[in-house]
Amino acid sequence: MKRNITRKSKQLLQLEVLLARLSSNYPKYYKIKEQHARELAGYLGESSLYYHFNFLEITDGYHLTSIRIRGKQFYFQIDHLILTQCVCFIIEVKHRKGLVKCSERGQYIQEYNGQQKVFEDPYLQALIQKKQLEYLLAIHNFPLLPIHPIVVFSHDQSLLDTSIQTPNVVTLQQFADYLNETYRSYKQVFINKHTLKSLNQLLIESNTQLTTNLQERYLIKKTDLKLGVLCQSCKQNILMRCLVGNWECPRCLTKDKLAHKDALRHFAVLYKPTIMNHEAKWWLKLDSANTSYRLLKQTAKSYTGKNKGRIYDLSNLIT
Ligand SMILES: [Zn+2]
Numbered sequence: 001m002k003r004n005i006t007r008k009s010k011q012l013l014q015l016e017v018l019l020a021r022l023s024s025n026y027p028k029y030y031k032i033k034e035q036h037a038r039e040l041a042g043y044l045g046e047s048s049l050y051y052h053f054n055f056l057e058i059t060d061g062y063h064l065t066s067i068r069i070r071g072k073q074f075y076f077q078i079d080h081l082i083l084t085q086c087v088c089f090i091i092e093v094k095h096r097k098g099l100v101k102c103s104e105r106g107q108y109i110q111e112y113n114g115q116q117k118v119f120e121d122p123y124l125q126a127l128i129q130k131k132q133l134e135y136l137l138a139i140h141n142f143p144l145l146p147i148h149p150i151v152v153f154s155h156d157q158s159l160l161d162t163s164i165q166t167p168n169v170v171t172l173q174q175f176a177d178y179l180n181e182t183y184r185s186y187k188q189v190f191i192n193k194h195t196l197k198s199l200n201q202l203l204i205e206s207n208t209q210l211t212t213n214l215q216e217r218y219l220i221k222k223t224d225l226k227l228g229v230l231c232q233s234c235k236q237n238i239l240m241r242c243l244v245g246n247w248e249c250p251r252c253l254t255k256d257k258l259a260h261k262d263a264l265r266h267f268a269v270l271y272k273p274t275i276m277n278h279e280a281k282w283w284l285k286l287d288s289a290n291t292s293y294r295l296l297k298q299t300a301k302s303y304t305g306k307n308k309g310r311i312y313d314l315s316n317l318i319t
Pocket residue numbers: 231232233234235238249250251252253254
């Protein structure tokens with residue numbers, strides 16, 4: 001099965017940079033932290049399935065992850081999508097720990113640490129994704145392949161209550177066996193290999209990542225962000241000192257010749273994948289334009305332009 005790997009979304013990477021470079025006194029800091037926790041749980045949930053995908057009996061087909069596509073009226077997002085000639089699996093992942101149960105009125109409830117949280121019925125979410133995908137297949141004249149939604153609770157500390165009756169809602173341990181068994185029940189071929197390949201291609205091309213401007217949403221100004229090269233070992237927004245050909249943390253005394261690389265990655269994640277020397281000097285908080293020039297020369301993938309107008313490509317740091 002051809003697979004594309006779950007990567008951290010642009011949004012999650014931006015949230016990580018914002019948390020590293022904002023002071024915890026920043027008014028919206030905890031809102032950002034909350035959003036980061038949600039996005040990280042989604043990413044960890046999707047990633048935690050990889051080991052279990054090794055046990056699937058599907059040899060021929062495509063596996064797409066974190067796709068976001070425009071449906072009939074709005075965008076819909078699928079955590080994992082497996083395309084085969086007989087069936088298509090939509091896999092919705094929930095990374096929640098504790099007891100998960102379903103009320104008589106169909107509400108999902110998570111109980112953890114003595115607290116109860118109500119959340120959206122994930123199976124209903126997967127059914128909506130199914131409808132949207134059916135619509136997409138129809139408008140692009142693909143054969144109507146059966147679509148089978150599955151919900152996986154991926155946290156190793158999630159306990160599914162017996163009140164959850166839908167067989168398509170499973171734990172991580174049940175996932176591979178359940179999917180294999182279901183796959184075997186779809187015997188009829190609906191789509192030939194060539195058309196399946198085109199469908200996979202269409203979905204890859206239609207995939208559009210969410211691009212919310214987080215700095216606008218959280219009213220962050222450039223002056224709110226901590227500039228400079230941060231120490232990776234301290235994890236407390238400690239700025240490193242620039243020595244000759246090296247960086248040093250004044251707190252833990254860690255030395256790291258390549259510490260500027262991560263700071264430049266932060267710039268690329270937050271603003272744009274290219275940088276000019278004066279921007280790098282400002283962002284890395286350097287006194288000398290010669291130093292930023294030297295660092296850019298060794299870090300950037302390539303450059304275009306001459307002298308002060310030179311633009312350095314940092315895309316190698318974010319892919
Ligand atoms: Zn340090």
